[in-house]
Amino acid sequence: MAENELLSERVAGGILPRVLTTFDMVAIFVAIVLFITNAAVIQSAGPAAFAWWIIAFALFLVPCAIVTGQLGAMFPGEGSIYLWTTKAFGPFWGFFAGFCAWWPGVLVMVATGTLTISFLGYVFPGVGGLPVQAQGGLVVVILVLAAVLAVLRFRLTQNVVNVVFLAYGLAILLMFAAGIAHLVKGNPAATNPWDFAAWSPSAEHGINFANWSFFGLAVLALLGVEVPLNMGVEIRQERAVTRYLLWGSLAVMVAYLVATWGVMVSVPAGEAAGITAVAQAVGIGLADWAGKLVALLLAAMFFIVTVVYNYSFARLIFVSGLDRRLPKAVSHVNAQKVPDVAVWIQTVLAGVFTVVAFVLAPLAATNPADAQTQVYNVLQAAVTVIWCLSIVVLFVDVLIILRRYRDQFEARRLASPAVFWVASIVGALASLVGVVATLSGSWTPLISNDAGSVTVFGAEIAYGTWFWLVGGIALASLVVGALLYLVGLGTSRST
Template sequence: MRPSTVTLESAGEAEQELPSESYVPKAMPPVLGTFDLTAVCVLGMLYLTNSTTAASSGAASLLLWLLGGVFYFLPSVIVSAQLGVLFPHDGSLYNWTHHALGRYWSFLIGFCWWLPGPLLIVTSAATMISYLQGLNHSWLTEPWQQGLAILALILLSGLLASRRLRTAQHLVNVGFCASLLSIVLISGAGAIWPLRGHQPATSFRTFSDWTPTLERLSLFGLICGAYGGAAMPLNMGGEIYEHEAIPGYLRWSTLVVLFGYLASTLTLLLVQGAAATSNPFALISVVDSVLGKVAGNITVVALLFAYLMAATAYNYSFARVLLVGSIDQRLPGRLGQLNRERVPTSAIALQTTIAALLALLIFLAIPYILFFADARNFSLIFYNVSIASVGTVWQTILVFIYIDLAHLLLKQREQVESRLIMPRWLLWPAIVIGPLASLVSVVSSLLVSWIPQQLDNAHWQYSVIALTSIMLVAALIGSLYASSQTSWQRMRMTGP
């Protein structure tokens, strides 16, 4: 049984039902449950590579993970759960903003919410390349080689995302289990290391070890970016069959993501310390040294498959934003086309094409223009710069989930009161704290390079600002083109 939605009785534009809200339940089967949504959320958020970068702050990184979890992650989970229950429809932030603020804002915010999706597909593939390089340092040493390999992985993810949703979701669920296996092995290595009598490679004894300095605080942006995207599975909110799936998946995802980041970072600090900084293969090296080569090989295979499935989940999840935008006549009609298996293949094909073009630009053109980039570590450089850029865009855009809920609580109080799943005394602190944490995160991301050994502060700021600007300009051009195409289609339909 599909979750029901709140009915807002006001006659204003912001409360009108969207065509996609009635179309999706009729055209697309409800096949997603709590476990499915948890798998999508964890794969989309839990990039253990972030732990190797955060480990550069020593013991303070554990405190930063906790601070980011309390002040950024938990508010976003609380507000996303409430909005998802109020409006369980495909499109998530796009749909919520429509009901709260109206048509104009919903299109703009929805488009910006979708925009980082293709870049995240590239980032997932680039992370896989970093692990492959760790297996053999002679593999994929040139950016053009990395670019071609990433292109192949992007196309594979697009092919998998185009399968029937239940089929693709089964693969994603296996990827989630693989991710859990890697967490168990990595955290197990951290637990066994001191039991064998080894001293921690990092100091945890003094107050200064735990104090976040200005340089350490710059990683708060990385940590908040790692905690972003809790609402991503709700892009498919209209295809959920369990009423409790929305709050259920957010509870489980919160626990898994928090534990995954804390456990993997602690393991690195115990076994390798500062030597792990910005080396994505450090996690595998830790498992190799503590549990043996077989366990290390299992970990790397599990992570490679998990990242491939993350790219697949990004692809079919964000395709729903394009789908509902097309159904609601805000994007060209062809993006709303479904194949025989009820999959929006046109939207997936567009995302895959954009991701492929980004990979060609980033790995086949930019490295030979920006000579400051280290060719051997270019996939690592790109990963961190792209995560910072995506985090900047998303943390800015996701402020609207707090604005949306605040508007609904103030302006539609009677209509939403019966569907509140959390007390107001918990919702309002989340609405206030979440945006403030987002602001601190965005500013801190630009202060100091996350990877100073590969990219100094000046080039870091230039790279992050440049990539963020490219995404925002692309959003402006894309939205103008989409609006013009949609207007032209309406004229054809209503013309003489």
């Protein structure tokens, strides 16, 4: 074995088939990164939302793509950040960074299941009116069905993903078309998207440090650039690594901008920030049936996103099993050459958190719906903090690797080292803003965060119950990650 070469680098390529094309990788990238509901959530920024999007694209998405492209070109193995951090810092930090990248994927599957139900509820009000516990049961059903699809032959599963990806694109185009149709009919824009005065630092939501939380929101909407390379050995051609980053990033940027515009033009400001506003915009601008069609397409897409998250993040614990950081059983593959045990482990964990958030917490509370909302939002915010921290590690990795593996860098160099230094510094700072924004701003009015605040460069950073709950769970999760490494190491030695 070559120096610093992991066992997973040698054997994963012989276990898993090379099936992924550039188009497949773009579809996976969009499924991971593009949560189009964020085009509605950011409406509270008014016309300045476009400025915040552009700044986040420049300071976070592009740096992520640059760094990921170079690391993927140098070390295109399975496991992305797990592999790269091991190369940079050794086995413990590699596992720890992999855990920080993997843990959010488990709980995001709960979120995608919930979004699936939300859009089904838009079309079928009876679904949205179900008790909290019944909705939790539906989320569990969605998780199980997604796992079943994720463990089929990978080429078959990916073909399904690609078809729904194209439908997703159609739905987003209809959001933009709805805005145009709304104006062509002679209606005034619900909110004027061309009000560039709203970008002014002196405006209510303008570009200044006091409104930094909007930048944090945009950063959180762009997480996951490196995730498709969890399946690095399953890519057919090396050039797909850089191509998916280019075309995927462009698709995400265009989609967020046109969907934000369509909602802003069509939906009244008081309703625009609801997650189903992206479907409501089509219903207002085109026709009610078109809005419901888009809602069904989005329900299908978020179900498929659950599938993509499951099989993508399963590769992280699969390679940990190969390298004996976790028990060997985790690296099992089925007859279709898919890491099935890893998929089902994630499904069970996501199901447990669904039961906690939708069943157990509501049973113990006076107001079940409020309790479910509180638990759900706190858990999602905590894993968002962890995910942002893993991205900071990604930006540090590239700087260490460029110095430690100079020959490999020169052989597959994509840009000057200065480019990676700038991208890493800017991207890491943007990631930290995402962490602080999540800790500072409560995602639900049911949990206060008003015990106090500090001001940094004009940005007010609040703390209170929300801060301590989210921060505490994030910290506890990091401790669990470290303990898992020690347990896995002990298991490996005994084996």
